[in-house]
Amino acid sequence: MRAWILPVLFVLCGSGLATGLASGGSPGAAAAVLLGFVLLAGVNSPLVFPRSIGALEAQRRSAADGRPVVYWRPGCAYCIRLRTRLGRRARRAHWVDIWRDPQGAAAVRVANDGNETVPTVVVAGRPHTNPDPAWVREQLSGAV
Structure with missing residues (x-):
């Protein structure tokens, strides 16, 4: 809501x-x-964003297919920027809405010293806060 x-x-x-x-x-x-x-x-x-899934499911899928997990929240200008710059490739990532998923919010706080800073993109278990969209596109191209 x-x-x-x-x-x-x-x-x-x-x-x-x-x-x-x-x-x-x-x-x-x-x-x-x-x-x-x-x-x-x-x-x-x-x-505007691809369908969100839970953090645990996103982590499980990412471990299986190597695709990045993107933690985001509605209204975030940086998330909108990332989403629009990724274009159609955005659907290849696993998106987690931290306002809908408490475990996702907790994962973001762990990665960002207690702050819920988004977008936080996790690639191969390493979090990257507000990464360059071009870099995320490269990660999506290399994923299975």
Whole structure:
């Protein structure tokens, strides 16, 4: 539920601003503002990311296929940057939403001195906090 707070706030704020603009006689500006806020909501929603799995399942799968595990949370600008830069390759990684999985959040805190800093990418058992997306793409290309 917490993952949807930011997208819902974007839609509500955009709706409020658009209503004010439309009632003030600017329907074109109202439509543009509403569209902008809906796009912001979409980019910050969990729907943009591949389906999340639990941390234990991600670790098990990563051990079997060598693919990276990406710990993320909705609304994180750095996670969005990583996701968009990976493009279609993002589906090859194992994604763990730390807001939905307490074990994932714990794994991130262990890797980052008690902080829930995301994205944290684990490759071959080694955590990398906010890595360069090009490096992550290389790791995805080398995985089975």
